Amino acid sequence: MRYASQHLNKSSHAVATATDTPRPRIRTWIDRGGEPDCVRGLETAREYGWLEADYDNPEFTALNTLVANVFSGGSITATNYQPSFALNHRGEESHVIDAIELAGVDYQVVDGREGRADEARPTEDASVLGRVLAVLGAPVGPKTDTRLSLPDYLEGAPDDVRETFVYSYLENRAIEHDGKATLTVREDRNRDYLESLAALIDDVAGGGVRFSERDIVVSADATRALGTVR
Incomplete structure (x- = not known):
């Protein structure tokens, strides 16, 4: 980006050649004038306070609770890291609702099908939250097919x-x-x-x-x- 700012007329191909950098790595920065999805995701997680949360921060309390709920009554899809959390016998009074709200994301409650429990699913920045939970140690994909270990x-x-x-x-x-x-x-x-x-x-x-x-x-x-x- 520093080189590109000093050579405004150069294309991403020219910048890649001059800096000996693979073009796909810089194309989203140069041609789109923005940031790659992964960078936007990191900035989103930082805005929520998830990246720098310590044990005693409310943000970490929320994340810790949600990780436990992925293990015990939820899931994270392997394709797009979308998390969902089954509601327990307390229904919409389940503690996981408090944790989602403490995390600061919007959500919706989806009716369970075929005898399954109702689920709370984040509707805002869901894949970013799912990736943060995965980094903390929450399992991704079907748990029956995964060798689990505690975070x-x-x-x-x-x-x-x-x-x-x-x-x-x-x-x-x-x-x-x-x-x-x-x-x-x-x-x-x-x-x-x-x-x-x-x-x-x-x-x-x-x-x-x-x-x-x-x-x-x-x-x-x-x-x-x-x-x-x-």
Whole structure:
């Protein structure tokens, strides 16, 4: 761009030749007089405060919650990174609605089909949000076809960040039992992911969580301890 500003009459081909730069890399800057989509996406994410969010920022609280919801009740499409989030038993009172609003994007609630849950789908800068969540560690594409692992940022994160992730996960996936205070999380996922998820819940609860076969069992004591975050 510096060279082009000093040689206003040169075409993108001439600028590419003079600067020994592949023409496709600079064409959108020179011929369109604008920015490539990836640069506009980065600037959009920066405007929302997503790129520089620290653990204690509300922007990160929103992103952390949405990442947990992609794992436990949502998805990001592999083609265009569009995220969607299933509403849990609370319907439009689900915590994910608060997280989307805290992230600052517009959304719509879409009726579920064929017995599926209703979904909240961002309608503004959705693909940018999806890419930010993917960078944070949220899975992209069908989760049944993906070897999952928990986001790296949870390792060594402050307690409230880990608690928020666990809270969001259990709100979507925990199964309650009549007459019992225990909770169960049952998912068809790779074993090492379920083991690490059980360990995370156990750490947040202060013990009382075990993994058995494909079930994560949260004891009555652990369930009561999680009452502050569930």
